[in-house]
Amino acid sequence: MTEPRVSSIGDLDLSAEQKQLIASVERLTRRFTRAEFLRCHREGRFPEEIWQELGRLGVLGITVPEAYGGAGLGIQELALVEETLARAGVPIVLLVVSPGLGAIVVSRHGSEEQKRRWLPGTATGATKFCFAITEPDAGTNTFRIRTMARKVPGGYRVSGQKTFITGIDVSDHMLLVARTSPLDLAHRTRGLSLLVVDTKAPGISRTRIDTQVCKVETQWAVFLDDVFVPEGDLIGEEGRGIRALFDGLNPERILVASMCVGLGEYVLDKGVEYAKGRQVFDGPIAAYQAIQHPMALAKAHLELALLMNRRAARLFDGGEAAGPAANIAKLAAADAALEAFDISLQAHGGNGFTSDYDLLDIYSFLRLQRTAPVSREMILNYIGEHLLGMPKSY
Ligand SMILES: Cc1cc2nc3c(=O)[nH]c(=O)nc-3n(C[C@H](O)[C@H](O)[C@H](O)COP(=O)(O)OP(=O)(O)OC[C@H]3O[C@@H](n4cnc5c(N)ncnc54)[C@H](O)[C@@H]3O)c2cc1C
The missing domain is CATH 2.40.110.10 (Butyryl-CoA Dehydrogenase, subunit A, domain 2)
Structure with a gap:
């Protein structure tokens, strides 16, 4: 018996509710397609109607406590949403900032009056941070x-x-x-x-x-x-304010990592599909190890990043120290996604450089994640100092 294709090992641990959440976001991406995303980008227009739809789905209130109109879930679920959007090629950065950073900081550190004032609107999508x-x-x-x-x-x-x-x-x-x-x-x-x-x-x-x-x-x-x-x-x-700020920065890292994993999978899938269909000598180029092995390595690195990221999200939601896992996940996810991008581009040959194949636009987005919101160097500084106990370099 052939084993079913496992699209992601991390997904094996998901609950039925989490799978439902993914399915509802996937349905949304059938309307908010990559083509629509590119149109919004070209016109400099934020997809407000999709944002409102995410509000109606309850996604924007995932991290907001139920008492303030939210779902009272955690960063684990919000990360699944961001990952799912990115897997369809439509990452929304404002999701990281508004229901991610903004709502979490207010929920954890705001006064009762502030929570009543700011959280319900964030949960419905009526207001943004x-x-x-x-x-x-x-x-x-x-x-x-x-x-x-x-x-x-x-x-x-x-x-x-x-x-x-x-x-x-x-x-x-x-x-x-x-x-x-x-x-x-x-x-x-x-x-x-x-x-x-x-x-x-x-x-x-x-x-x-x-x-x-x-x-x-x-x-x-x-x-x-x-x-x-x-x-x-x-x-x-x-x-x-530094404590409240740090409480917001770990979710930011986790959400950026989920965006990188999702978009890395998206771009790798494009490469795999192209390689399976492209024949230049005998058989598809996907059969050549020069193409297949780098793709397999990129897949393995994406999976590792995903597992570390899911661990970081669980730690954060459980109120435990999530800094080391969140930093490593962000570092690994950004690197793995760029690795996936590079072999996908290589597999596309000259076609990869044409607008029709929409690859280089993905590069700009993925490459940004090595610089912002926290740079690769600052993460390495963090690991050196906090995990290895080495002296601070700056
Ligand atoms: C598209 C985009 C969106 C952004 N969105 C936001 C936003 O919404 N809100 C916001 O506040 N900011 C935002 N930023 C800013 C972003 O977070 C910063 O650009 C990023 O943190 C790097 O800071 P910098 O540009 O000042 O680089 P610099 O601090 O000048 O650093 C330049 C380089 O030096 C390296 N470096 C600096 N110090 C050290 C050190 N001690 N050890 C080793 N290397 C070091 C850095 O890693 C980097 O590679 C955004 C940036 C971009 C490009």
Whole structure:
């Protein structure tokens, strides 16, 4: 008896509910196809109707507790959604930021009043979060950020600049990392605060950054000029925002890893199908080990990344330390997806470089994931320092 083809070893552990969730997202991708995704990208248009549909399906409220209109599930389920979208070639980055980072930070660290105010809308899709940490001068060194939130009666006055902010044009709230006191080198983690800023507040302006990445969200340079933020919009304790922030960054890594695994599978499938159908000597090129072995290796690496990512998600949902697994999963998934991309492109020969085969647009998206939201180098620094106990290099 021949064994059935196992599409993913990680899927063997899924519950019936999780399989149903995947099936409902797969149904959605029959309407939100890769062709539609590319159309949105070309027109610079966010697929709002699909977002609303995800809201109706309950997907946007997956991480929101039931008391606030959500499903009360975890990052494991949200990661399955992102993976499924990416497997169909239609990754939605805002899913990482809004129900991922935004909703999780508010659920875990917001006050009762803040949860009531922000979570129900996030769960239905009526409102969205974007996330703003990067600044032109500070870059990877978050402690160097200069956006200042100055205490005034009733709130804060915020001034500064953020860069590469994804989706602020379609978002209602911006989860902003700002300084509430100057950098103190002796206590570097102090003085950073998390504020939820209304993206339409007076004093906020933005200019679009033209990236060459194929996706349905756009990036913006954001300028804050004396923007008033009510004190009720500070998340957690003033000057101690770093813990809440880190609670959001692990889910971000896990969701990015699931996007990479999904898109890696998508691009590898394209290569496999092409190789099975392409004949240049006797038999299909898929039979040549020069093609088949690199594809098999890429598949093995995608599977390994997926397993580490599922483990990271389980740890996070269980309230355990997820940092090491989430970082390794993100590193492995981005690398495996690029490996899959490269052999798929190679198998396509010259056709891989034509628009008809839609490969190079996938490269831009996958390659970005080695740089953002956390770079490969910073993950290796983390592993060196936290898993191997080696001295910090910076
Ligand atoms: C398309 C896109 C979307 C983005 N979306 C968002 C968003 O929504 N919100 C947001 O806040 N930001 C966003 N970013 C910003 C992104 O997170 C940063 O670009 C990324 O973190 C790298 O920071 P940087 O560009 O300042 O690079 P730099 O900090 O200048 O780093 C440059 C290079 O030096 C390396 N490097 C720096 N320090 C070290 C070190 N100590 N050891 C080893 N190597 C090091 C880095 O790894 C990198 O390779 C986005 C960026 C892009 C391109």
